[in-house]
Amino acid sequence: MTIADVAGTILAVVLVALVAAGAVPALVALFHFLAIPFHAWRNHYGKARPMAPRVAIVIPAWNEGLVIGTTIDRLLQLDYPKDRLRICVVDDASTDDTPDVVRDRAARHPGVVVHMRREQGGEGKAHTLNHGIRMLLEDDWMEALLIMDADVIYRRDSLRKMTRHLADPEVGAVTGYVREGSATKNAVTRFIAFEYVLAQIASRRAQNVVGAVACLAGGAQLHTRENLEALGGAIDTTTLAEDTVTTFETQLRGRKVVFDPHAVVLAEEPPSLDALWRQRLRWGRGNVQLTIRSRRIWFRPSRIHGLGSLAFGLSWFSVFLLPAFMIGASIGLIGLYLLDSDLAAVAFRSLWVVVGCAYAFSMIFAAQLDAEIGRIAWREILLFPGIISLVVMVVAFYPGLDGWLLSQVGVEMTPTLRATLDLASYAWISMSMLAAWGVRQVDRTRARWLTVPLLYLVGFGPVLCAVTFAAYVAEARRLDRVWEKTEKTGRVAG
């Protein structure tokens, strides 16, 4: 065996490993979803009891005049003792009619609705929250703190379903299911609605089972006073992921974080791809900051918390590094094709069979978790990875189908066409992210009417991966960490 043969073999092994690594996120997702049924037994309901602590609700608000009135009115309708509820709006130097709306509600409900005004604002949500939290901690009235967003609509039973978990003294914080609630849904909000099913009522149930929760939803996080004081009486202001940092810090101090899928709140999500991109880029950059900051936690099991467990670490990094896995799989397949096209074809089919099975299981399972979203967003569920990826997946799953389909329209599968289709399929795994970035660029032009058809073609999954990749780049370039508000209109159903 010559040195060239050895080098070729080593290269082939490395390339196969890159392709195999591409299946890791799908396998981890499959494991994660297989954990969900265990929530039937491994949940927190056994330790939950009816409980109504004195709850202060803090709502950071900057120019929320369109939504804040409805939000307060709905909070006043909560099925919760009114003498144990205080709604505090922290008005971050709003220049619209937010102060007038809040003062009006405060006058009508003295002692229940409180207007807290910051004359110097613009520092972001965490600073605004901290202004309110500082004031609330000045007296002993508050026993628990609910942090929410100005546009979130609570169902009558939502708060009650969260406070019941505080009967367990080990619990530091509770979160609920933030459901996409725009009154008028479009393709983007339907994609988000299903993404929230995957990320919340599916994934967070699995996190309850594993014993480590990744994130308290910004629109629904209930903390005990003790937990808040243990956190230093303030929310983190050093990253763009204050909700996730709070979640991690709570668990690192040995307190449980519980997700209750039956505590449902409704939120209006970005209606355009461009607005969604900006929101998710902020979240993504926050996650990059947090991942680096938590470097001493990953894969180091602890008796105090579950964040260092293998299951949680794999779950976190399979999402965080998904763009890297996708690029690696493309490089592996194209490299293998240049070495041995038959080996590349086998690796490609094997990869997609694993990915396809995990994808089909996750989607079919998740579609049943929220039947209404499943009904409204069935197109988006089917086309979550995009039409192109779906065709690639089906062809990889059923080899020869492409040749048969082409023969039906009178096109012969020549070796050149075969090679072109193979290479395009291999490249698409990573190029789909570039295409998703392109769709976002289209959404910023006058041709934005093309956004929806292109989004169905390219897929929502690649958009999320592309945003994660953009977050890596933005952090590597140390771009300004600007807290950008997502525009809301106040049109929430329910």
Next chain:
Amino acid sequence: MSDVQDQQAEIDSDRRAERRLVWQALVAIVVVAVLVVLREWLTR
């Protein structure tokens, strides 16, 4: 709903509702199994 017994019943009901997850997972497993069997049959 403000009565403590009603709220406890609600907790029990929500806990029982979680059992549906098992059946929903089984439905998903059966569909995937059908897809795999179909693949084996079509690619014989």
